[in-house]
Amino acid sequence: MTILSGERPGEGNMKEERYEIRFGGSGGQGIILAAIIMAEAAGLYEGYHVCQTQSYGPEARGGKSRAELVISNMEIDYPKVIRMDLFLAMNQAALDAYFFDFKPDGVLLADATFVEQVPTSRSLLLPFTRIARAQLGNEIVANIVALGAVGVLCRKVSMQSLEKAVAGKVPAKFRELNMAALRAGAEAAAGVDLSFLPRSIISEEEEKEV
């Protein structure tokens, strides 16, 4: 088991540090559950302020679903994503639809099982669904495999906090399966050094607005 050292909220004179994650996938891929578990890990067990949202409307037709999570060391004024630090895309349609508001040093984490084209060089493709199928015998936990990778990459939550949050959200008889999925995802992401990713090429003007 990997223990991650999260940056916890400090005391005293604090500067606001927002960390923003968007989760995109199709209806059945468990994106909202993944976002909720991540929110509970960061909010209940790491002591961050957290706001987790999902929107439905005309754009939700056709099976795409999106959830968002803002993690902050201070109370959150605006609860939706302003600039993504991390975008988890579980398939190509969701990636294409929700790839906006991306930070120059953001990271796109995509399920290589269903994503072929990535719009940024700051991408990390890991085969979440294939891992779920091959290592765990059940595609249904692909979202939890992805969550393990999100947990490692965002560096805001320990694996212990994620495990507690997962345990609180899945039925007891599926607990072991989900724990194994979480660990498989964390292991897939553990060896990745994001500092090797090139910085996104964006116009100077756009960058100044950031």
Added chain:
Amino acid sequence: MTILSGERPGEGNMKEERYEIRFGGSGGQGIILAAIIMAEAAGLYEGYHVCQTQSYGPEARGGKSRAELVISNMEIDYPKVIRMDLFLAMNQAALDAYFFDFKPDGVLLADATFVEQVPTSRSLLLPFTRIARAQLGNEIVANIVALGAVGVLCRKVSMQSLEKAVAGKVPAKFRELNMAALRAGAEAAAGVDLSFLPRSIISEEEEKEV
């Protein structure tokens, strides 16, 4: 089965109509799931713009949980509750903690099983957990019983939309139990005429701000 006639989003020159619901309960009472199902019923099946949020932070310690839902005929700028039209409180602690931002003509819907004191005369107490236990043999669906009542009272979603949303969120083997819970809650609320509730007494100044 009750079919409700929802007010659907119109065409042409629209005035923004926000309808805001807060759900409060303890950790295990399934408040977030109820909010998500209601969001899907209104957003996916009734064509409203919907934004559903939950926040975690220092106030979430101690087992209280809160979820919010904004339903609008137009795109939603601010995704959290500004003034509650409807507040579902599943127990006394959540009611006490989250009773604020209440509209003068809002409605407090509380689980009479666990709530004894209500801070407004615009209250409707229905024993959701007792109904779940007595009629359905399982307290775990108290949240879905409550959701049935929320669906009837808010008049934004048809029972058919709620049933579709429930079916999409619960495992197949518990579908019938949840459908029965939804109907039991809808029936408990069906006979209630909210127009008999007195208007909340609030100061003139506060009312002007609304």
